Amino acid sequence: YMHAGVQCYSTPLDISHRAWSPLSSLARCCMQFVNALSRAHRQRMLACVSNLHGSIQFRCTGARPQGLVGGHPGRSRREIPQHFAWRATLPPLNAQHIMQTVDSASSGGRRKKQRIETPLTLMRQALVQATRQNSWADAWQAYQSAKKQDIKLTADVYNSLLFMCAGGEEWEALCARGQEAGETGPHNGDGVPSCETRLEVGQSLFSEMEALFGTPSEMCFTALARLAAMAGDGKRALALGEELVSQGVPPKLRNFTPALHAFAAHRQASEALGLFTRLQALSLSLTEDDYRLIIRAACGSPLWASMQDVFLAMGEELTVLQPGTLEVVEAYFEALSSQAEGPGPFTLSRQTVRADGQDDSGGEPIQAVKLSSAERDTFIKGIANLARRSQREPNKFEQFDAWLEERGSPEIIIDAANVGFYGQNAGAGMFCFPQMKTMVEHLGTVFPGKKPLVVLSAGRAQRIQKLDPALRTFFAKLEEQGSFFVTPFGSNDDWYWMYAAVRAGEVGVLVSNDEMRDHTFQLLAPRYFEKWKQRHQVRYQIYNTLVTLQLPAPYTACIQHLPDGAWVFPLSVTRWLRAQPACVGPPTGTLPPGQAEFGADPALQPQL
Incomplete structure (x- = not known):
């Protein structure tokens, strides 16, 4: 509440008027004042207050405070003097009592309940600290201490212990190195037990947890599989993953990755391929x-x-x-x-591939890989499902699909927002409608006979009526030809142009500089998306009325x-x-x- 630069003296105490508030209690004002001071100033003030047996004098300086003069509200503004003093008599105060009261005031006037630290909470704190430092030795010491005190551990504590025993976040590095007993740990300098010892301890924790709480969680099975892999027992790690599948747990890749690590470390080809x-x-x-x-x-x-x-x-x-x-x-x-x-024998060489897919080896050129019909159908369904979920009104996207079916699938889809903002200031740039007209006309000369489709959001399409007559005529003609679609309010236009481009099949072309990284992670089939993008995305540059296109490579990476x-x-x-x-x-x-x-x-x- 007080100004940060307030200085504190024995008598008087100068405070800024901006910090003064008409409180009903002088003690409350003192608490706010002390709480706002720096630590050094607070110590100086408490040393003074602890020796006071009479009065404390506050002198308010600066502009007039409104509605309060010397503790007497209600006087008119004209009667308020420029400077005033307020003297109040207080009983003897104790510095420690003031500090406790200030802490209570700083928490909203309510005293915080003191946390009761039970042996279990202390065990959890030690485990959290060991996890942060990646110290299995500290975690194991905390566990042994808890067992000696006969503390009943919860399932989450056992989960954390197994996680730490399996190497924590560094289990892959431990598995690759195959650490031996007595090797120095990577962070804390503790003696790291051998992988075999870790496996024995982990199995003991797993069995203890199973006896106390029933079947352990999927993460516990995974931790035990990691321990088996660290000990070089890939078959045991694989068996643990298969046990989860037999229990009806949906399989995850992380359940089987430990076995792969063990097979790779010991060159077990048939097991890895199996x-x-x-x-x-x-x-x-x-x-x-x-x-x-x-x-x-x-x-x-x-x-x-x-x-x-x-x-x-x-x-x-x-x-x-x-x-x-x-x-x-x-x-x-x-x-x-x-x-x-x-x-x-094979001859290995690193080659630079030219634009036609050829290199200097004299061999066959690199080819273009197309999506099969089944892959394309899966891809289209994934886009449509995500688009419907992102709509305020899912039936709007169904109307777009029907609109495409009625007018025939276009072959050149233009991301109008990307083209309109190209070369404009990102923060305050205007949407450039003439650039869209330039792009559509240029594509007509490069791809003669192919039907374009301009996809634009409703918010930007409203501005077309304010354009010059030539541009209004241009967009009206596109709409008559079925080459202009305005996405409804509340819709993400990205899903519309992407869906139309994939729906067009192998002849479809998307004109956009958008890297579409956010879509890659949302799609149900990202592998299809990457290959499709390589084959069908056309990038561009625009300078005034000059358009340069970067067509897809004739091969797939x-x-x-x-x-x-x-x-x-x-x-x-x-x-x-x-x-x-x-x-x-x-x-x-x-x-x-x-x-x-x-x-x-x-x-x-x-x-x-």
Whole structure:
């Protein structure tokens, strides 16, 4: 309440008028005053107050306070003097009592209930602190102390103990290193027990929890699987994941990831590939890290046919690969080439791919991968479901679908908001309607005969009536041709132009510079979205009336098995790893669904 710069002296105490309030109690005003002071000033004041046995004098300086003069409200403003003093007589005060009263006043006038710290709460606090420091030694010490005091632990405490015993957030690093007994911990310098010891302790905690609370939670099974993987027992880790499935728990990838880590660490190729098949049967989508573990496990094994299925699955799930994944792939092909029994040696080279999909290797060009009909249907349904959920009135999106069906699917969909704001000031820029007209006219020359569709939100479409006659005529003509759609109020226009573009099929083109990162994570099938975007998004630049289009590449950035038997792995859109077999022939595996026979769709590559 008081000004931060108030100075405090023994007599008098000067306070700013802005902090003064007509309180009914002088003691309340004192509490607010003391609470607002800095710690040093507060100590000085309390030293003075504790010795007072008479009166405290406040002198208010500055502009006149309204309605209060010397503690007497009600006097007119003209009668209020510029400076005044108020002297009040108080009984002897105790500094400690004032501090307690101030703390009570600072909490809204109510005294805080003192928290009663039970042995269980102290145990929880110690466990939380150990988790923050990632110290299993501290967590175990707190547990043993609680057992000695015969404290009844709750299920959440056991969950936290198992989590810490399994390595916490660093369990993958512990699993990879396979730490031995006595090795120094990564953060706290405590002696870290061996992985076998951790597994014994974790199993003991798991059994104790099972006896007290019944079947442990899914996270407890996962923690025990991690402990088994750290000890090198991948089969035990896999059995724990399967036990959850047998109990009717919906399978999660994290239940089986520990087994993959153990198989990779011990080069157990057949077990890792068997788990890959099992995860596919459970309809679980693997991450790039999981695929990297499978390749590492299979490095040096003769199971080439099974590994081709893994590479094809990676081509369907992933696009550009991480550098670490590419290094593991290179190591795999180098080991494969050195085997006496196998597909023969492979020549590995990192190539720069040109705009036509060719590189300097002299092999087949990289191909365009199309979505199959089933994949496109799944993709369209995912967009439609998300669009309906985002609508205030779900039937509005159904009307848009019927509108497209009535007028025929357009082939060039324009994100009008993205085009209209291109090159404008992000904060205060105006929506540029002439840029939309320029874009539509340019697309008509680049894609002759293809029907456009301009999608614009209702809020911005209202401004069309205020445009000059030429622009009003232009948009009226688009509307007559069925090439202009205004999304209803409260709708996200992004879902409309995206749905229309995917619905157009293989010939559909989306004109937008939007990276659509937010849509990627919302869609039910992100792998379809990434490949579709590579094939169908047209980016652009506009300068006055000059439009430059960046058409999609004639190939798709994903793992591919080419007709000459080569395998190609993208590090970026233009930088690839090519594994070329010595014996050139047809692919030994099958092409992924939708992979084109050769090259790109000429409809998407007009001559500019």
